[in-house]
Amino acid sequence: RVTMRRNTLRCVNGVCSEELAKCWQRAALCLETMELQVLDHPLVEHKLTILRDKNTSSSTFRELVTELVTLEAYEATRNIAVVDKPIETPVAPMIGKAIAKPRPIIVPVLRAGLGMLDGMTRMLPSAEVGFLGMKRDEENPTQQITYANRLPDDLTGRQCFLIDPMLATGGTLVAATHYLADRGAKDVTAVCIIAAPEGIKYVEENIDPSIDFKVVVCGVDEGLNDKSYIVPGLGDAGDRLYGVI
Numbered sequence: 001r002v003t004m005r006r007n008t009l010r011c012v013n014g015v016c017s018e019e020l021a022k023c024w025q026r027a028a029l030c031l032e033t034m035e036l037q038v039l040d041h042p043l044v045e046h047k048l049t050i051l052r053d054k055n056t057s058s059s060t061f062r063e064l065v066t067e068l069v070t071l072e073a074y075e076a077t078r079n080i081a082v083v084d085k086p087i088e089t090p091v092a093p094m095i096g097k098a099i100a101k102p103r104p105i106i107v108p109v110l111r112a113g114l115g116m117l118d119g120m121t122r123m124l125p126s127a128e129v130g131f132l133g134m135k136r137d138e139e140n141p142t143q144q145i146t147y148a149n150r151l152p153d154d155l156t157g158r159q160c161f162l163i164d165p166m167l168a169t170g171g172t173l174v175a176a177t178h179y180l181a182d183r184g185a186k187d188v189t190a191v192c193i194i195a196a197p198e199g200i201k202y203v204e205e206n207i208d209p210s211i212d213f214k215v216v217v218c219g220v221d222e223g224l225n226d227k228s229y230i231v232p233g234l235g236d237a238g239d240r241l242y243g244v245i
């Protein structure tokens, strides 16, 4: 399911920017069934442009990632489970809503995903946080190496939010989603900042269809270069957040 009707209409009316229109064209070309949400907001485009700029400092980069993720979290949590919660306002009793148990879990993929954690936890302070250390095998970019994990053994019934800024080849996202699914997760939302059409296609074709899976991104770029970096992208997200190590 492509959630793009509203955006397409806005583009037809000439309201959205040329870049956003291109973004949507790329998403539409590579997507058939997966649910992908591209944030369509001028503020997101503005912040993303500063983020991409190679002259932006690490501290500004980190701040912008937090702000963008906060905006993405609003969409990513649209279907979060809630229950009735009776309260009393100073004026009258009422039935409000509270996030249901078991608590949702946020899983940053180390290392770059850590840069998105603050934005997610600001919006979902009651969520638990797990960690998954996965990186692509540079010799073989679609293969993944898992080098760390700190996750509950049982994720049955948990809504999981995987955070990783760059959806490049899609290999890490598929491996990480299946890692959570192997522990019982059936509801996984990936929050990324930039995606490549190749990665979206790979994810769509390789994620176990029994998982309720969705991706939220701020932009869909042109494609990957021969080193599997997103073009134009923003470079190495981990290095830009934390420096070259």
Ligand code: URA
Pocket (backbone or CB within 6 Å): 112, 166, 168, 228, 229, 230, 231, 233, 234, 235, 236, 237, 238
């Ligand atoms: N990971 C990054 O940090 N950047 C890319 O462009 C692709 C993968």
